Amino acid sequence: MSLDENSWFTEVYPEAGAALSLRTEEKLHEERSAYQKIEVYRTAGFGNLLVLDGFVMLTARDNFIYHEMMTHPALFCHPRPESVLIVGGGDCGCLQEVLKHESVVRVDQAELDERVTRVSERFFPDLCASNDDHRANLHFVDGIRWVEDAAPDSYDVIIVDSTDPIGQAARLFQAPFYGACRRALGDTGVLIVQSESPLLHLDLIKSIRWEMAAAGFQHLKTVNFPQCTYPSGWWSATMAGKSIGLESFRETDASTRRFATRYYNASIHGAALAEPEFMRAALEVRT
Ligand code: AG3
Numbered sequence: 170m171s172l173d174e175n176s177w178f179t180e181v182y183p184e185a186g187a188a189l190s191l192r193t194e195e196k197l198h199e200e201r202s203a204y205q206k207i208e209v210y211r212t213a214g215f216g217n218l219l220v221l222d223g224f225v226m227l228t229a230r231d232n233f234i235y236h237e238m239m240t241h242p243a244l245f246c247h248p249r250p251e252s253v254l255i256v257g258g259g260d261c262g263c264l265q266e267v268l269k270h271e272s273v274v275r276v277d278q279a280e281l282d283e284r285v286t287r288v289s290e291r292f293f294p295d296l297c298a299s300n301d302d303h304r305a306n307l308h309f310v311d312g313i314r315w316v317e318d319a320a321p322d323s324y325d326v327i328i329v330d331s332t333d334p335i336g337q338a339a340r341l342f343q344a345p346f347y348g349a350c351r352r353a354l355g356d357t358g359v360l361i362v363q364s365e366s367p368l369l370h371l372d373l374i375k376s377i378r379w380e381m382a383a384a385g386f387q388h389l390k391t392v393n394f395p396q397c398t399y400p401s402g403w404w405s406a407t408m409a410g411k412s413i414g415l416e417s418f419r420e421t422d423a424s425t426r427r428f429a430t431r432y433y434n435a436s437i438h439g440a441a442l443a444e445p446e447f448m449r450a451a452l453e454v455r456t
Pocket of ligand 1 (some may be wrong): 180188225226227258259260261264330331332333363398399400429
């Protein structure tokens with residue numbers, strides 16, 4: 170079967186000599202915002218698909234894995250997360266997961282492109298169902314500037330739900346930004362950033378860790394999870410702890426949580442921190 174007819178959306182992964190195709194039934198939306206091209210398709214097998222500048226951001230079918238793993242591991246590492254910042258995350262999938270934690274009293278989200286949120290409200294209403302929660306504060310601003318301007322010790326957890334490290338987003342993967350995050354976090358603060366594919370982007374994960382260490386973070390851990398619509402189908406998030414180790418977490422709280430998840434649980438949390446041999450060898454540096 171040919172994949173190049175109009176009904177297939179394809180993202181090519183040049184660095185891997187590979188590609189992912191999803192059969193589409195209809196293009197639901199297309200616009201050029203001030204920052205990027207935003208497209209939404211209805212697919213045959215994965216529900217609605219959000220694409221930014223040609224890159225798959227999420228599908229209705231599998232985004233729960235990414236959003237749960239970008240949030241709950243960091244929130245259950247922190248002793249009592251009350252104040253959370255999300256940088257990026259315009260589709261509001263992370264926001265919804267964070268708001269499930271009863272200890273959370275305030276979530277700020279600093280997303281550059283308001284159009285991503287408005288388009289998500291329309292085509293991914295499930296992800297945006299908690300946007301009216303009184304604890305949620307949506308700011309359409311530059312996330313780096315937001316963190317730089319934040320008062321010291323103002324957040325317990327910072328989540329960086331960014332695109333790939335190209336263009337504007339590249340600075341989100343560098344030490345000056347991580348240093349600003351460190352300053353904005355409390356003593357037991359945890360930073361978690363989406364860190365691409367262990368199989369395809371191991372050098373990037375190494376560099377993220379190096380930049381985090383250079384910014385003064387003592388404790389680093391990479392969280393592994395499947396994400397079949399991202400390059401290689403295997404994805405990661407990297408956590409950095411200011412003073413607390415990240416091997417242990419509030420396991421009992423995770424097991425007895427009163428909210429529903431579809432992927433995350435306490436066993437998954439522990440398992441996601443295990444390092445395959447090639448990662449262990451590559452990431453064995455200073456912490
Ligand atoms: N943020 C990470 C997207 C990276 C995908 N890369 C790609 N398709 N080449 C996703 C945002 C979801 N809230």
